[in-house]
Amino acid sequence: MYSPAFYAACTAGGIASCGLTHMAVTPLDLVKCNMQSEVTQVKETAPIDPAKYKSISSGFGVLLKEQGARGFFRGWVPTLLGYSAQGACKFGFYEFFKKTYSDMAGPENAVKYKTLIYLAGSASAEVIADIALCPFEAVKVRVQTQPGFARGLSDGLPKFIKAEGAAGLYKGIVPLWGRQIPYTMMKFASFETIVELIYKHAVPVPKAECSKSSQLGISFAGGYIAGVFCAIVSHPADNLVSFLNNAKGATVGDAVKKIGMLGLFTRGLPLRIVMIGTLTGAQWGIYDAFKVMVGLPTTGGAPPVAPVEEAAKAIA
Template identity: 80%
Template sequence: MALSDESCRSLVPRYLYSSPSSSQRLFNLDMPFAKIDQIQNQGMVPPSKYSSPPAPKAAGRRFMIPAPSEKIEMFSPAYYAACGAGGSLSCGLTHTGITPLDLVKCNMQIDPAKYKSTASGFGILLKEQGVKGLFRGWVPTLLGYSVQGACKMGFYEFFKKYYSDIAGPEYAAKYKTLIYLAGSASAEVIADVALCPMEAVKVRVQTQPGFARGLADGLPKFVKAEGVLGLYKGLVPLWGRQIPYTMMKFASFENIVEMLYKHAIPTPKEECSKSLQLGVSFAGGYVAGVLCALVSHPADNLVSFLNNAKGATVGDAVKKMGLWGLCTRGLPLRIVMIGTLTGAQWGIYDSFKVFVGLPTTGGAALPAATKP
């Protein structure tokens, strides 16, 4: 019984053939291999155009079969998983890389009498704890921000699409900044639940010398002292710091990148090289990071204060630091730290997206609403 072309094709593993349109096929599976060899020898069709692979006639004969170009389907579960993986890399690596800056910043917030400036803070830590001490708390930082980054980026892409579908194409375009704000806020609520326990241990390890060497001994000691719920004591202040930070981070980044492609770069985004697009991502991320630092700094001081002092309240923090201190203590260092951090995060995130075959973030229309 003769098999149809499609039936034969279904018996061949997909990676063994390319898939040109029917009008482009010069021969099919029923064509004898001798005829295929004749066409090849006459130079009519290079081997890379075969719709079906010829069997090698002798050992050592080489032939090449192009694999189909696979791409991740936009807004599919695999797409959101890829965005989560990129977010985990971007946030985990960057936060871990700036552990020394974060360590000095936290100590300046907790003990400004001792750590009067960035330079003196580094000098004191080097003198008392050595170079190794500058990376104290890197393990909870890496784990906490890797999980947080995965939730933040993955859920942001999900909620951005979800809210765009609810609004419809017209309102999604008209109120795109509101969609950026709502999507990033929704994602950060989830991400901070994952981050909070590691953040609590990190701050305690970094600001109380002798408390613990790292996560392995710090987490059990923290739980023994304050219970499991104590790990979430700073969740509300963490939301207060991270939600405005993330809303500013995503909304400003999306709008800055759009303005760069519209006014500073004469070429449409789709025609720009990938290296230029990644440069735009870093630049937009750096500016967005400076704005993030200004918005979220008071809450950052609160988080450091509450996680350092057992039984402390927000009122205690305000009374001891004052409103001006909450807004300004450690701010210059945090502006440099967060600007660099955010720029690097967007650069790494979009580099990962390009690596897996996805477009970079920003500079294009919002995702189209789902059509029936």
């Protein structure tokens, strides 16, 4: 099953699951970024009125009043392209590293230490995925939180590079790793564990006897629960990423001083829990639906039912 065609299918599924879902929740992300960034104008004239984004409802109201319905999707192009690239690397390399580390551990240890393998595989994949995402994320945050900076990626990217140089696109890479690596480790390890527990304790029949629609429903449920944990563990770094990408020349120390330690953990958290829970559930649902479509088993819960030869033929 672990052929080039298999990894290509997982990569394509990752593109669909991450790119489309992140683009769909652009309005939520836009409000969240503005809630986080209203205090980040350390060395620039603040383009955001601090009184406007005190809550989720007021944030949506401000956007609708000032920019109309189209304003809810400002920054959708860098979001789509950036998270498509990230998803390709995240899911494709996760499957690769999971297999590689399992082979290194050997059959017995691969089962005994499966959670550690999930954690190591997902962390390794995310390091690569964030290198692909970081330039798009930098432009996205600037477009979303500084009205008038640019319309989108086509004019925002050259403007960003002109102002801060190409290296400026990666100034947020360390906080991005700080946000995304714990997020992805939680996303994959908790999902695999939750799905296994659902099949073991909540479903009266083995996975092999469940319909494909039931399996996909379990994938969504497991993904949503995993997403709640993901949002909590990665939220402080998410605030740092928004801060650094929005305030020219700012440092992590500036962020801690301005936002405060409590603010790093709580600012915008309820909205992010809703957003990431829904996002992660949808991502696993789409990813596993794509795998089913090309003849592969859904993720987690049980070994593949079909012979590996049949799965390989289905995606060849």
